[in-house]
Amino acid sequence: MNRAARIAAKAQAGQVWASKAAWDLAQEERDESSSEQVDARTLGAMTLKGVPEPVELVQVLMRMW
Numbered sequence: 599m600n601r602a603a604r605i606a607a608k609a610q611a612g613q614v615w616a617s618k619a620a621w622d623l624a625q626e627e628r629d630e631s632s633s634e635q636v637d638a639r640t641l642g643a644m645t646l647k648g649v650p651e652p653v654e655l656v657q658v659l660m661r662m663w
Contacts, residue, residue: 639657
């Protein structure tokens with residue numbers, strides 16, 4: 599949970615950020631016929647307090663089409 603809090607603290611108000619690892623796991627579980635229209639934009643590797651290695655982050659976006 600601490601890592602999630604560190605990631606959320608880097609995001610601006612109204613943004614949803616996640617680690618690339620969490621995004622990949624969520625995509626594996628997502629039903630292909632789902633009507634949810636979400637995508638992710640890669641933000642690159644960033645350092646997080648208390649985490650020794652940089653973490654690859656993504657911003658979760660709603661598709662509007």
